[in-house]
Amino acid sequence: MLVYAGPDLRQVAGDVLLRAILRSDLAPVPQTVEIMVRDDPDFRAQWAVGQIIAAGRDGARFKIVKSGVDGEAGLIQDDRKLGAIAVTGLLESCAPIASPLQRAVIRQGATLGGIYRACGANVRIEQDFVVPRFCAFTGDVPSLSIPIALQEEGAAMTYKAGRLSFRRLADLSAQEPIAELPDATDRSEQSEFKEMLAVPFAFSAAPDGSIIFGRRESGRAAFYSPRTDQRVLNNLSAVLIRRRKLRAEFSGDIMAGDCLKVAGKSLIVITAAHVFDSTGTAPEQYSLYWLGEYVR
Template sequence: MNVYPPDSSTPLRGDLIVRLVLRTDLTPVPATVELTVRQTEETQKLLTEGAVIRVGSEQVAFTLVKVQHADESGPVGGAHVQGDRLLSTNSATGLLASCEPMARPLGRAVIRERTTLGAIYRACGAQARIDGDFTAPQFSAFVGMTPSFEVAKVLQEEAGALVYDAGRIGFRRLAELRDARASQAVRGEATERLASAFLERQAIPFGISTSPSNAFVTGRRGVARRAAYRPRADVRLLNNLGTALVMSRKLRNALSPEINAGVRIDVDDEPHIVITAAHVLAWEQPGRQETYSLYWLGELST
């Protein structure tokens, strides 16, 4: 997986890269990259906050939002052991460039009614094109607020998520992700169990509202959960508020960069959705490359 420095068509030399993690999530900024490189004059100049690097065969652009040099992080944070050598390293974290403005506090308010999610992104300064776009009834993010948090609320109200795949961003409903064809099937013994029904009930609410006639309106209520009041909400929206992916398992697999967040993986014949996928390439030992993928899997709770 190549890394292209800013304004360069030549990838960074492989011997300079110590660790590379390409991560996708079901979030308003659906892809990030984490890079650790040997400290040289070349990497010191290339890795600066705000710089745009490109990663992978598709040369996906990421804006660096955090850069840590060895002399800034101290002897422990800026050092990396490779074999029996102690190397000085630089580390950087980048957000998907087309969505990066969504993670910055707003300098002006963005208030929209009955507009598409793509239009909301553009109003916040992002340049993302969203496949399968939908119309949000209402969106408001005021000065100083981070718009990605408000977009997450809009996505929850639609019981959906943004899925990043092959350089494209698309909106998918959680039920669609569950009903899609599974990319692979594994046994439960191959995964690490993370679920807690107790914590799930604390985190996922059932919705309550009132109708124009002052009657109570409630969403689905299978088991006892905490209640959340939402004014002027219909049954569809209240049901969506209680629809979420509950992280239940963690799976380590061979490097599979084609499997990203939003893909279905069956565990013991039960559908699970990848909430976070992290593809790792590490050169921890001289001449030895370690590659693997980590998946955090969730089950749909309604």
């Protein structure tokens, strides 16, 4: 995996880079990176909090939000103990979404992309839709408020090749798989009992005082959602449920929101972690996928 650092974003040498994990998620900050490098006092400044680094085949830029030095990282070279620096970075264009707002963002009948930008992001948006209302007050963290709006619309955020899209879960589920992976599952899970407890149906009161329900025929637990119409009540029960976690060959172009076929079944990538690791006996690269099924 290519990693770039320093004022002019030069490529980090292979003997300096110990580990890099580029993570893609269906989350308000859609990409993060975790990097470990050999400690060199002359270059510590480029790994400080607030510095910009780049990683991956697209050269996505990340803002370092956490940095630490381990003087005894267990690394040995020529009978010398070496330290390491470990940093965590958030996608630079979306990093403000993870910080408390300095002013309230309240919108009605606005696009989710416009709301996202109003919360501080600066990113190209490819697909978008309108949400009835959105509220995030001063001191609120938008990365906690935006998922609520997405859930009410039965949607998720995807980020690929520098472009952000807000897409319906139903559309993600309907897309064609971009790759087929062997059924070498590290872990799989299926539990209707857990689903009934974890994914409730919602109910509310209509303007005439009658009670309206989401998909209560599912047999799930229930919760009350005030001033919610039938469409949103139905969306509140539409989710991606994790079915598999597996390790595969390194494929840095597969991101969260893509569709993969495993054992003849199409599943949506909830999280993709692309890993380079040279801390073992030999360097290795691989990808980890958390895969989900659309349930409503």
